[in-house]
Amino acid sequence: MTDTGAVVGVVAVSLATAAVASRGLRVSRTRDDFLVAARQVPSALNAAAISGEYLSAASFLGVAGLAMADGVGALWYAVGYAAGYLVLLAVVAAPLRRFGAYTIPDFAEGRLDSPLLRKVSTGFVLVICGFYLLPQMEGAGVTLQVAFGGPYWVGVVVLGVVVTGAIASGGMKGITFVQSFEFWLKLVAIALPALALLAVFHHPSLDSVSAKAPAVFERATTVRFSEPTGIRVAVPVRVAVHGELDGSSHEATEGTVLELSAGLHQVGAGASISFPAGASAPTPTSGALSNRQWLSPLLLLGGRSIHPLAATYGIILATFLGALGLPHILVRFYTNPDGQTARRTTAIVVMLLSCFYVWPALLALLGRVEAPGLYLSKTTDTVVLVLPRLAVGGVGERILSALVAGGAFAAFLSTSSGLLIATAGALSHDILAGGVKAFRLSAVGTGLVVTVAGLAVRGSSINVLVGWAFAVAASSFCPLLILGIWWTRLTRRGALAGLLIGGGSASGAVVAAMAGAATRGWPAILVQVPAIWTVPLAFATMIVVSLLTPRSLPSDVMGKLRALHLPEALRQPGLTDP
Amino acid sequence: MSAEDSDSTQSPTRRVTVRGGVQSAGDASSRSVPSPADLYANGAYGETLVRSLMRAQLGVALGVLLPAAAVVITFPILSVLLPGLVKLTVAGVPVTVAVLGVGIYPPLVVLAVLYVRRSAKVEERFVALFDKR
Numbered sequence: 001m002t003d004t005g006a007v008v009g010v011v012a013v014s015l016a017t018a019a020v021a022s023r024g025l026r027v028s029r030t031r032d033d034f035l036v037a038a039r040q041v042p043s044a045l046n047a048a049a050i051s052g053e054y055l056s057a058a059s060f061l062g063v064a065g066l067a068m069a070d071g072v073g074a075l076w077y078a079v080g081y082a083a084g085y086l087v088l089l090a091v092v093a094a095p096l097r098r099f100g101a102y103t104i105p106d107f108a109e110g111r112l113d114s115p116l117l118r119k120v121s122t123g124f125v126l127v128i129c130g131f132y133l134l135p136q137m138e139g140a141g142v143t144l145q146v147a148f149g150g151p152y153w154v155g156v157v158v159l160g161v162v163v164t165g166a167i168a169s170g171g172m173k174g175i176t177f178v179q180s181f182e183f184w185l186k187l188v189a190i191a192l193p194a195l196a197l198l199a200v201f202h203h204p205s206l207d208s209v210s211a212k213a214p215a216v217f218e219r220a221t222t223v224r225f226s227e228p229t230g231i232r233v234a235v236p237v238r239v240a241v242h243g244e245l246d247g248s249s250h251e252a253t254e255g256t257v258l259e260l261s262a263g264l265h266q267v268g269a270g271a272s273i274s275f276p277a278g279a280s281a282p283t284p285t286s287g288a289l290s291n292r293q294w295l296s297p298l299l300l301l302g303g304r305s306i307h308p309l310a311a312t313y314g315i316i317l318a319t320f321l322g323a324l325g326l327p328h329i330l331v332r333f334y335t336n337p338d339g340q341t342a343r344r345t346t347a348i349v350v351m352l353l354s355c356f357y358v359w360p361a362l363l364a365l366l367g368r369v370e371a372p373g374l375y376l377s378k379t380t381d382t383v384v385l386v387l388p389r390l391a392v393g394g395v396g397e398r399i400l401s402a403l404v405a406g407g408a409f410a411a412f413l414s415t416s417s418g419l420l421i422a423t424a425g426a427l428s429h430d431i432l433a434g435g436v437k438a439f440r441l442s443a444v445g446t447g448l449v450v451t452v453a454g455l456a457v458r459g460s461s462i463n464v465l466v467g468w469a470f471a472v473a474a475s476s477f478c479p480l481l482i483l484g485i486w487w488t489r490l491t492r493r494g495a496l497a498g499l500l501i502g503g504g505s506a507s508g509a510v511v512a513a514m515a516g517a518a519t520r521g522w523p524a525i526l527v528q529v530p531a532i533w534t535v536p537l538a539f540a541t542m543i544v545v546s547l548l549t550p551r552s553l554p555s556d557v558m559g560k561l562r563a564l565h566l567p568e569a570l571r572q573p574g575l576t577d578p
Numbered sequence: 579m580s581a582e583d584s585d586s587t588q589s590p591t592r593r594v595t596v597r598g599g600v601q602s603a604g605d606a607s608s609r610s611v612p613s614p615a616d617l618y619a620n621g622a623y624g625e626t627l628v629r630s631l632m633r634a635q636l637g638v639a640l641g642v643l644l645p646a647a648a649v650v651i652t653f654p655i656l657s658v659l660l661p662g663l664v665k666l667t668v669a670g671v672p673v674t675v676a677v678l679g680v681g682i683y684p685p686l687v688v689l690a691v692l693y694v695r696r697s698a699k700v701e702e703r704f705v706a707l708f709d710k711r
Contacts, residue, residue, distance in 0.1 A: 072674045346690070347687075354684070570617060570704075
């Protein structure tokens with residue numbers, strides 16, 4: 001089951017990364033290197049670098065996968081991922097650049113004169129990066145599984161080792177050109193297959209989504225069932241079965257050929273069924289959406305309609321407000337020479353992301369029509385990887401497979417390296433003694449923990465996991481940044497209380513959701529889409545506690561607001577703040 | 579934490595009449611043209627100037643965020659109020675896919691560009707207020 005094209009793509013991206021990493025060994029990177037680079041990076045290049053680092057496994061695989069599984073409402077994630085930068089542009093981009101904060105803990109300490117606040121912020125950097133790294137690991141596991149046909153853990157371990165090794169040896173990050181190249185690679189890797197597929201499918205795919213006809217296997221397709229699954233067959237079909245079907249096991253290596261009658265059947269875990277080309281696809285008895293349900297613009301949690309309006313608004317809150325609180329993104333804004341350039345860069349990011357996210361939506365739609373087997377095997381997260389194989393033959397198929405696998409791997413690499421740098425930087429700088437040795441130690445430690453955890457999250461939706469990281473960011477750093485920049489009366493205690501209560505309750509909810517604590521009714525919404533209550537709670541806490549504790553107002557608030565808001569033209573040496 | 583970069587190579591801006599935004603600040607404004615030093619002096623006048631800039635910029639921010647929020651908040655409700663929406667198609671593409679997959683992005687980009695232009699203009703006007711020797 002090895003896919004040569006995909007293997008070539010993954011290997012090419014890994015080699016390129018290794019090459020870049022080895023260059024990084026020679027060019028030592030420190031905070032000051034960023035400062036030097038700052039004066040030279042043009043907005044468009046910088047914007048592509050930001051987008052390159054931002055587009056993760058969630059965007060490349062997860063959006064299309066989740067939209068295919070749970071319907072069009074899941075596209076709110078993509079809309080939010082892009083719109084988050086509009087919010088970032090309008091409320092934080094220029095002030096943060098002008099303030100000179102390099103990380104969120106820097107901002108927290110600088111704005112509110114509180115080393116304690118710095119420590120707490122560091123804690124949330126670790127939490128958010130951790131939640132964000134897990135789905136990257138899962139994405140790698142899934143991708144290599146599809147590419148090599150090997151076990152899931154291989155991809156997780158490969159990504160863990162490559163990224164940790166690259167970062168601990170001092171490479172990867174900060175090389176703006178590489179990150180911006182990875183953006184264009186990802187864009188081409190998702191747009192080209194989508195366009196090719198659109199051209200290749202001979203019936204008008206888009207129409208048949210709204211039609212009643214059941215989906216059809218275009219090509220002979222073997223579906224592997226990872227868990228026991230009930231299937232509903234509409235049209236009798238002759239299939240080859242390997243493994244357990246309706247209680248009897250079929251162990252012949254090439255499978256037993258039998259007639260699958262219309263009606264319900266029970267497939268055992270690990271079984272596989274091969275369907276001939278042109279066969280109508282059965283639907284799983286649980287979790288299958290009708291076309292009408294699928295087309296609903298509301299978010300269906302796990303494909304089920306649980307207070308869908310609340311779920312939709314929860315995801316909108318998390319993604320629109322979460323982007324500005326992501327720890328690995330802020331650093332890049334520092335490479336803008338001034339506030340106005342930071343704005344221009346962010347606007348270009350909005351443009352680039354908008355160009356990207358139309359493609360996962362299209363692939364989800366094509367997957368719904370062309371890859372019904374993924375519903376049966378519950379592997380819709382692989383739809384971007386699998387689709388090219390279903391439609392295109394020969395050399396074209398290999399090229400497209402190489403492209404999507406390479407693009408996917410680039411997505412995990414760029415995002416997880418950014419996250420790992422942010423984590424190791426926070427750990428070594430704020431918790432350990434600091435220095436290069438501490439940084440390497442932190443990188444290796446984090447890499448190890450995340451790799452092990454990545455093995456455990458198998459089977460969760462990549463996109464849902466990333467959405468949780470956004471929810472925590474939106475409930476902690478988002479209010480801290482917005483109120484810190486625009487509100488003069490924010491106090492140390494207010495900020496601290498808001499961070500702890502907002503971020504703490506969001507993190508708690510996410511942990512509960514991961515443990516499968518609540519799956520029905522309102523408890524499910526509160527736990528799985530926590531932003532809907534934790535974001536308002538965080539803002540309210542910060543404001544109310546600040547008003548109650550005017551004595552813990554930081555000194556020289558006006559000086560800080562000047563640093564945040566005054567255009568560069570009005571800053572004069574000798575007139576700047578002490 | 580401070581303004582670490584201050585290469586004040588100021589591009590000379592046209593003198594623009596400032597409407598709204600920045601008001602004169604009561605008693606302290608005996609001079610008609612403030613100087614950048616007034617901003618840094620610890621007094622009500624400098625504070626008023628900084629706050630007026632912040633208020634103007636916040637206005638620009640809300641000017642793009644509120645329309646975006648309005649669209650984003652209404653669309654889900656609309657789909658509940660008009661269940662028939664789901665069945666509509668635009669050029670063969672289901673309308674919900676057309677909106678959430680493609681249609682929502684161009685306005686997003688327009689708002690981003692609008693914000694960059696407007697906020698730059700606010701800053702230009704603010705800088706133009708000052709007497710810069």
